[in-house]
Amino acid sequence: MAIAAVRRxxxxxxxxxxxxxxxTWRTAYAEVLPAEVLAAMDSGETEREWLRAVREGPARVFVATEGDRLVGFCAAGPAPAAELADAEGAVPADADTTILVSALLVEPRWGRRGHGGRLLATAVASFRFEGATRGVTWVPEADDASLAFYHSVRWEPDGTVRTLDAGGRLIRERRLSGDLELTLC
Structure with a gap:
C-alpha cells in the first residue's frame, strides 16, 4: 500500500x-445538482479561484496524497460572520475562534481510505494551535456520505439551514458544527 499524507x-x-x-461534483452531486449546472462548470475559472485561494487565502488549502497521487483537498479559514449568524442575524460569542471548512473533497475512487479524516484533522489542527475552538461547515441535506463523515467526527447539525438556488433547483444545506479536538473513528 502506498503511503498516505497531508500537506499544504x-x-x-x-x-x-x-x-x-x-x-467529484459530477459524480457525487449528480443527484443533487442539475445536469446543466454540472456540465457548465468551467475548469479555467475554477482553477483561477483555487490558485487565488492557495496563494492568497484567507482559507488554507491542504491536499491529501497517496503515494505520488493527489487524491483530495480541504479548504478552511476564519469563519465569516454571515456563515455563523442565526436566523435573526445574531453572531455567536465564539465567532472570533470559529473556522469554516468551505471544501472537503476526496475523489470517489480514493474514498473510504481515511483521506477525509486526515485532511480535516490537519486543517483544524493548524487553526487549533492558533486558538480556534470550533468549526462549522455546510452540507447539502441530500449528501448522506458527507453527513455521515462529519457525524463520525462528532460534528452535528446546529439547527441552521439555508437554501441555495442551483440553476433553478433549490438545494437545502445544513450547518454542522463541532469541536476542533477531533475523534477519528
Whole structure:
C-alpha cells in the first residue's frame, strides 16, 4: 500500500485540485445538482479561484496524497460572520475562534481510505494551535456520505439551514458544527 499524507497545497497542485473538484461534483452531486449546472462548470475559472485561494487565502488549502497521487483537498479559514449568524442575524460569542471548512473533497475512487479524516484533522489542527475552538461547515441535506463523515467526527447539525438556488433547483444545506479536538473513528 502506498503511503498516505497531508500537506499544504502549492500552486503546482491547483490543476489536480480543480480536476478532483470537477470529477467529484459530477459524480457525487449528480443527484443533487442539475445536469446543466454540472456540465457548465468551467475548469479555467475554477482553477483561477483555487490558485487565488492557495496563494492568497484567507482559507488554507491542504491536499491529501497517496503515494505520488493527489487524491483530495480541504479548504478552511476564519469563519465569516454571515456563515455563523442565526436566523435573526445574531453572531455567536465564539465567532472570533470559529473556522469554516468551505471544501472537503476526496475523489470517489480514493474514498473510504481515511483521506477525509486526515485532511480535516490537519486543517483544524493548524487553526487549533492558533486558538480556534470550533468549526462549522455546510452540507447539502441530500449528501448522506458527507453527513455521515462529519457525524463520525462528532460534528452535528446546529439547527441552521439555508437554501441555495442551483440553476433553478433549490438545494437545502445544513450547518454542522463541532469541536476542533477531533475523534477519528
Amino acid at each position: 497545497a502549492e500552486p503546482a497542485d491547483v490543476p489536480e485540485i480543480t480536476r478532483i473538484q470537477l470529477v
